[in-house]
Amino acid sequence: MIAKFDYHVPATLKEACEMKQEYGSSGVIVAGGSDVYAKLHDGNHRYDHVIDIKKIPEMKGIEWSEQEGLSLGAAVTHHEIERHPVITERYQVLVQGVRTVGSLQVRNRGTIGGNICTAAPSADGVGPLLVLNSECVIHGIGGERIVPLAEFFTGPKRTVLRSDEVLVRVRMKNPASRYGGAYFKYGRRNAMEIALLNISVYLEVDDDNKTCTEMRIALGTSAPTPIRVHKTEQYFIGKDLTDNEAVAKGGDLVIEEASPRSSWRANSNFRLTLLRQLVPRTVKTAYKSLIEE
Template sequence: MFIRRLPKFEYYAPATIQEALQFLSQNRVQCKVLAGGTDLLVSMKNRATTPAHVVNLKGIGELRSIDYDARQGLRVGSLATIGDIERSQVIREKFTPLWDAADVMAAPQVRNLGTIGGNLCSAIPSADTAPPLIAMGASVRILGSRGERFLPVEELFKGPGESVLEPDEILMEVLIPNPPEQSAGAYFKLMRRNAMDLALVGVAVFLRLNKDKSRCEEARIGLGAVAPTPIRAVGAERVLAGKEVNEECAQSAGETASREARPITDVRATAEYRRTMVGVLTKRATLEAFKRIR
């Protein structure tokens, strides 16, 4: 049996964030950060990337925390695994779209290795955590040798496989605001077979209703796998805002979202099929989010 071997590289395992940042600032060229390794190591074995240096962040415990505060919301360290997220009761109860995504990602073995930071920083269009985080208004905290900065999740992506992180920067944590009263969300993923597959389409919808739950005050919709990067469906959000949430309204939002999508045809699905399913899943996620509030 043919076994793919990793290319040669210099391995560094810092014990602190400061050590990691110092190494990255001194080795900006051909340096990759290792989190869970589910994407990077495969890419290296396939020679899609051949870094001279690999910085393993796994020894930095503070990056794996999941902390909830009723006023400030949720803070998820970049090394928190998808399994950590799936097992978190507070995420399941209060930040349900993210739990939905974790629950349909890969096999249990991969969920216990893959991290939320790695899933985002890989910047693949089909990243499952991106649409729910976009829908919930999440941001990321980034730390580098020149200081820290904060970005909405939708601004983290530059293009397929490319984030806006500088070579000497680390994604520290994901910040999700506390959901307001009368709000909920849902994430749906279209797959060919099972959770081991990448998303053909991913849609997350987050709704906030008025006090008597008769109409939508605010909507946020995140789409994955239907554009070069995960995106917001702003037009579809406008369709829902101020309206009574029902089958007709959800259908209209889905049709608008499908027009906002920019899918491609590849070996897994045609652009036309993906666009159609954006509409279907947007409607489904809208009605599920509404049901969870009611």
């Protein structure tokens, strides 16, 4: 049974930030509620105030332009993202990621902002946003600040958000007109499974169609927070992506940058073994998506 709480629906960012500040640890921001209400149901969590931010105009809507790129309201659902025509055409790696979240019911409720702010190392929306070099628009009582998504997480379930701050939007520039992208989620089941690990890849190649000029790789459940693996990315620059041996070597490097923990789902060594195999495989899938387009 859920303990009684007061339900607040702020109409503006200012009201939401003031409420968050005022209620402190006795309050919680809620968007889709797929995490928050599940926690309230488990009986181990209790909040006296639930602050529902879904009605705030700045948190809604998907905006896109050739000049500015893509801007997602924090309250945009996974399902809105996966069926948006521009996103399905230009940001396939993001669509691949959000499509693996829970079930259609969860994707209909769950928001991209909630996925980010939960700060779970396994979040399926976050890796694709990391390889798309996204930034977070954050609002607090003192105004707005922009934080790169790569700097948003400070630890498992912890973020840079201050006691009066909410995430308002996630923005990213347009990817190159020609790029390869792939998302791979490893879990024991195909549906309703939190990732044992996940891998997001974005890459670009030279005019010869095989020499890597840009590589971005993000890992989930491979460190206390979702991470980019910059040394491994750097290794790929200038490599021939049709050279299987060279691509496989990226797997040897990535395990030096990852630090997955052991949990009841899988131990650390197993996750490292998976990463060594699956990172090169995901790079190849991303490369294929580019040359077969």
